[in-house]
Amino acid sequence: MLRATLKSLLARKLRLVLSGLAVVLGVMFVSGSFVLTDTLSRSFDKVFGDVYALTDVGVSAAPKLDVGEMDGETAPATLPAAVVERVRAVPGVASATGLVAADGARVIGADGKVLQSFGPPRLGENWTGENELLQLRSGRGPQADDEIALNADAAARAGLAVGDSVGVLTLAPKQQFTLVGTFGYSGGRDSLGGSQEVMFTTPVAQRLMLGEPGVFTEITVTAADGVAPAELRDDIAAALGAGFQVRTGEQLAEDSAAGLQEGLSFFTRILLGFAAVALFVGIFLILNTFSIIVAQRTRELALLRALGANRRQVIGSVLVEALVIGFVAAILGLAAGVGAGAALAWAFGTFGAGGLQLAGVGLPMSAVVSAFAVGVVVTVVAAVLPAIRASRIPPVAALQEVATPDRPLTAISVAGALVTAAGGAGLALGMAQESLTLLFGGVLTVFIGVALLTPLVSRPVVGALGRLFAWSVPGRLGRLNSGRNPRRTAITAAALMVGIALVTGVTVVMDSAKSSLAAQAEDAIKAEVMISGEQTGPRPPTFDAAVLERAAAVPGVRAVAGVWNDVAEVGGELQYVNAADDLARLADVYGATAATGSLATLRPDQAVLSTDEAAERGLAVGATMTVQLAKGEERTYTVAGTYADGDLPGSILLPAAAAADFGIAQPVLGFVRLADGATVASVLPAVSALVADSPEVSAIDRSAFIEQQTAGFDQVITMIQILLGLAILIAVLGVVNTLALSVLERTRELGLLRAVGLGRAQTMRMITVEAVVIAVFGALLGVVVGAGLGWAMVEGLSSEGIDKLVLPWQQMGVYLGLAALVGVVAAVVPSIRAARLNVLGAIAHE
Amino acid sequence: MTAQSQAAAARADDVWKVYGTGEAGVTALRGVSLSVGRGRFTAIMGPSGSGKSTLMHCLAGLDTVTRGEVFVGDTRVSGLGDKALTRLRRDKIGxxxxxxxxxxxxxxxxxxxxxxxxxxxxADPQWWDTVIATVGLADRLRHRPAQLSGGQQQRVACARALVGRPEVIFADEPTGNLDSRSGAEVLGFLRDSVRAHGQTIVMVTHDPVAASYADRVVFLADGALVSELDDPTAEDVLDTMKHLDVLVGAA
Known part of the structure; x- marks a missing residue:
């Protein structure tokens, strides 16, 4: 039995390739994700290992707030210079150097724009000379207060050379420096993991990066000969007493790497989510392929049954075939995944993080295990149904013409309705309980249900779609062929549906959210001009607070209010908080009124909340909450008032005094209200001139501001479109597969058509129409299901302020158009095959 | 061109057909020359492997000849490209x-x-009605093939071949899969279309009874034309078939 299976498998190599390809792609995505994150994580481990290689012991003050990697850099706590002396006095210390290193040193490049970072920090540091890690490439280290050195990668990307005058934004407004040196790192590296490093003299670094003279963020200690780092660590800790973090170099490297791992694992989870979707689509394709295979092998299987094979053996024969395909595909997918992961890691290292030196590409166990588990399990699961169907073939079928009558669609349609309903319930429950797992499960279940309903829908819809092509004979034949096997058409189309439905659903939600927020902002914001910048990293760009005062002095301006932003620990949880320079002015400029309490200027111990935030925290006017900011001690604020969501920026507003303890104590937003009779056109140029020194922000009018603040939604849509492209690619393979097998099945028919005068071009057109009809049908289903899912989500999110349903007609049209194109592309190879058929051979084809 | 060749609906001139090359080559036709009369019902007979199907395929432009020439009407078939062959099949052949x-x-x-x-x-509406009436399918036109019997399906095929009034209809064992009654119906119908409407038909068969419906039967053995009969009876055909060995020897 096994030998018969394997022989039959090898006899149909094309089939093997087509059904295997879907699994290969899915496995590639999964194992590629693991390889990529494994490579990156080991590369970053090495970076941190190098950074701390020269440190035997590091001393720092415990940060007030430990911010996760996804929310930006942790603001360092400072150590007074006296601590350096105390450390130096500890026996066994060979040297102790005070270091300054803080995020937020933004270099202005030769093009006048701030050098961007998409994650790695932009560190401002004090120059402590060369060492084994850090080596000058050109020039020298900074010696005067107006000199800096830059790491080679940052200098190159900014287009700067030694001798150039460079503007740098720090806690202080823009200052000009002379670039006196560039430096690199051991191993010929131009940057460490993409970080930008600006070296100042120590006093300048302290003033500009920490805002305080005579303080450091860290003390790096080397041990005297024969003193073990761990021992020295304990000695220093004992000498300094409580309130300090004393760690060995190794510990420091591990701790730093651990923070990054968190970000990487988030990244892995996203990639794996998309891999799951791709595999889900792959299941449709494999299921379909095996169904066709079983249909084609009806006589062969019936003959086996007639010769005495029992049902279990028939099931076994199909499952063994699946197992072999799954296994081979897993190996190929794993190999492709390693390649893809390595290529992506290389791309990330080269383009993303400016010269991240990659650790060698490895093969993590997780990639191997997941490749085989996913490849084999998915294939076998997808083959179970066709296998059971195969076992039901009666032996007598071997003797009959292969004319399996169309089975009625009642049972499958009822099942489809039930599954869809169950999926819908899961979706609703997931939304109510805010459980992402339930939500995702619900969506997938809906897809399965709709896929089961698809054969029923396919008859009328495919018929109607096909009528568009009915003007020519090949078109009509193609249309009839696509309606011929509703189950096969349905499952092929359903595979395409999944990807397109997800993209459409996300687009509906994002567009709805974007336009709801835009409309609310349009309604809520009374200010006519804003000072703000596009956010590219974890935090929005900031500008000099003095700009606010100067803007207020511009003729035609009635009032200006500034908003500061940071992450803080509120009642024990991390969340974004804002601070206003003057709440009363902000309320006036923004156009807000209090829901409860008042929005008068806050006393230093008062805060206001949005009504939702207040409800969630169970706080009313007069209640208190504790807040730990990036710096300073934990403080208690009394709720002075509440405002409707969206009436003021953010959900927690702290007084002006709090802003001084923010990680970057500079405003992120400025709102300008015009005096009566002044126009935006007359004021904008003057305000723009004020922020000329802060290239990251600009003065813009209200509509541009709303566009800028909602730009993130479009980025999410684009990202999801790209990631779901793989699922759609697999679905296209499904269309190719179905067509190729249909052409094979209908060889004699094609021969007949050619014999009675159908030309080659007409034959190709017939196949193309069939493909286009199937693809457009799938896209139509996807758009409809996606719009439905999007609508359901928007309904569920209405309490979150998304109150407008926006259907992206244009994009939906584009998806349909693309699907038609997909159909044409998918038909190329099968139609050429069909057109090349030898007429005589085709007619005689068994 | 002779007067006779102008009257021919299809013609083979010294046609050779060799499958494969060199020592493995199999010669299916050895210098066959045949002229199919316009408005005549011609049957090509011969035992299995005699080359009768090959001859028909070559005449119909479904297969290429190795040597010699084939004409359908005035069109030289040998040497036509796929496009022209497709048009020929579409417009001139059933x-x-x-x-x-x-x-x-x-x-x-x-x-x-x-x-x-x-x-x-x-379709010419009058001719359409005539064809449909002759094949007796008026009440079955909306049926799909799966809903028709084998005989009915073959009659649909005959109607399809006839309705375009082709130069010549090629029928390859048209009754091979039918019971004798359905077969007789189809054959009678083919003969009537020749007699009443002047249609030209070439039929390949190995059944003497089927051949007896033809105006003329040509016999093929071993790839060569060995004999022919005009207005034969089934017995005449059977007799000739029995003596084919002798005839081959004589040729």
Missing amino acids: FIFQQFNLLPTLTAEENIRLPLDIAGRK
Whole structure:
């Protein structure tokens, strides 16, 4: 039995390739994700290992707030210079150097724009000379207060050379420096993991990066000969007493790497989510392929049954075939995944993080295990149904013409309705309980249900779609062929549906959210001009607070209010908080009124909340909450008032005094209200001139501001479109597969058509129409299901302020158009095959 | 051109057909010359492997000849490209195969109209009615092939071949898959279309009874034309078949 299976498998190599390809792609995505994150994580481990290689012991003050990697850099706590002396006095210390290193040193490049970072920090540091890690490439280290050195990668990307005058934004407004040196790192590296490093003299670094003279963020200690780092660590800790973090170099490297791992694992989870979707689509394709295979092998299987094979053996024969395909595909997918992961890691290292030196590409166990588990399990699961169907073939079928009558669609349609309903319930429950797992499960279940309903829908819809092509004979034949096997058409189309439905659903939600927020902002914001910048990293760009005062002095301006932003620990949880320079002015400029309490200027111990935030925290006017900011001690604020969501920026507003303890104590937003009779056109140029020194922000009018603040939604849509492209690619393979097998099945028919005068071009057109009809049908289903899912989500999110349903007609049209194109592309190879058929051979084809 | 060749609906001149090359080559036709008279019902007979199907395929432009020339009407078939061959089949030739003559997705009527539709031509309504009435399918036109009996399916195929009034109809064992009664119906219908409407038909068969419906039977053995009969009876045909060995020897 096994030998018969394997022989039959090898006899149909094309089939093997087509059904295997879907699994290969899915496995590639999964194992590629693991390889990529494994490579990156080991590369970053090495970076941190190098950074701390020269440190035997590091001393720092415990940060007030430990911010996760996804929310930006942790603001360092400072150590007074006296601590350096105390450390130096500890026996066994060979040297102790005070270091300054803080995020937020933004270099202005030769093009006048701030050098961007998409994650790695932009560190401002004090120059402590060369060492084994850090080596000058050109020039020298900074010696005067107006000199800096830059790491080679940052200098190159900014287009700067030694001798150039460079503007740098720090806690202080823009200052000009002379670039006196560039430096690199051991191993010929131009940057460490993409970080930008600006070296100042120590006093300048302290003033500009920490805002305080005579303080450091860290003390790096080397041990005297024969003193073990761990021992020295304990000695220093004992000498300094409580309130300090004393760690060995190794510990420091591990701790730093651990923070990054968190970000990487988030990244892995996203990639794996998309891999799951791709595999889900792959299941449709494999299921379909095996169904066709079983249909084609009806006589062969019936003959086996007639010769005495029992049902279990028939099931076994199909499952063994699946197992072999799954296994081979897993190996190929794993190999492709390693390649893809390595290529992506290389791309990330080269383009993303400016010269991240990659650790060698490895093969993590997780990639191997997941490749085989996913490849084999998915294939076998997808083959179970066709296998059971195969076992039901009666032996007598071997003797009959292969004319399996169309089975009625009642049972499958009822099942489809039930599954869809169950999926819908899961979706609703997931939304109510805010459980992402339930939500995702619900969506997938809906897809399965709709896929089961698809054969029923396919008859009328495919018929109607096909009528568009009915003007020519090949078109009509193609249309009839696509309606011929509703189950096969349905499952092929359903595979395409999944990807397109997800993209459409996300687009509906994002567009709805974007336009709801835009409309609310349009309604809520009374200010006519804003000072703000596009956010590219974890935090929005900031500008000099003095700009606010100067803007207020511009003729035609009635009032200006500034908003500061940071992450803080509120009642024990991390969340974004804002601070206003003057709440009363902000309320006036923004156009807000209090829901409860008042929005008068806050006393230093008062805060206001949005009504939702207040409800969630169970706080009313007069209640208190504790807040730990990036710096300073934990403080208690009394709720002075509440405002409707969206009436003021953010959900927690702290007084002006709090802003001084923010990680970057500079405003992120400025709102300008015009005096009566002044126009935006007359004021904008003057305000723009004020922020000329802060290239990251600009003065813009209200509509541009709303566009800028909602730009993130479009980025999410684009990202999801790209990631779901793989699922759609697999679905296209499904269309190719179905067509190729249909052409094979209908060889004699094609021969007949050619014999009675159908030309080659007409034959190709017939196949193309069939493909286009199937693809457009799938896209139509996807758009409809996606719009439905999007609508359901928007309904569920209405309490979150998304109150407008926006259907992206244009994009939906584009998806349909693309699907038609997909159909044409998918038909190329099968139609050429069909057109090349030898007429005589085709007619005689068994 | 002689007067006779002008009257021919299809003609083979010293046609050779060799499959494969060198020592492995199999010669299916050895210098066959045949002229099919216009308005005549010609049967090609011979035992299995005699080359009768090959001859028909070459005459119909479905297969290429190794040497010699083939004409359908005035058109020289040998040397035509795929496009011209397709047009030739579409406009000048009708086909009836042994089985699998119809597209399962189309109704009987659509199947009959298929060649005309492909060519973008309209059926002559009078001729259409005549054909439909003759094949007796008026009440079955909306049926799909799966709903028709084997005989009915073959009659649909005959109607499809006839309705375009081709230069010549090639029928390859058209009754091979039918019981004798359905077969007789189809054969009678083919003969009537020759007698009443002057249609030219070439039929390949190995059944002496089927051959007896033809005006002329040519016998093929071992790839060569060895004998022929005019207006034969089934017995005449059977007799000739029995003596084919002798005839081959004589040739």
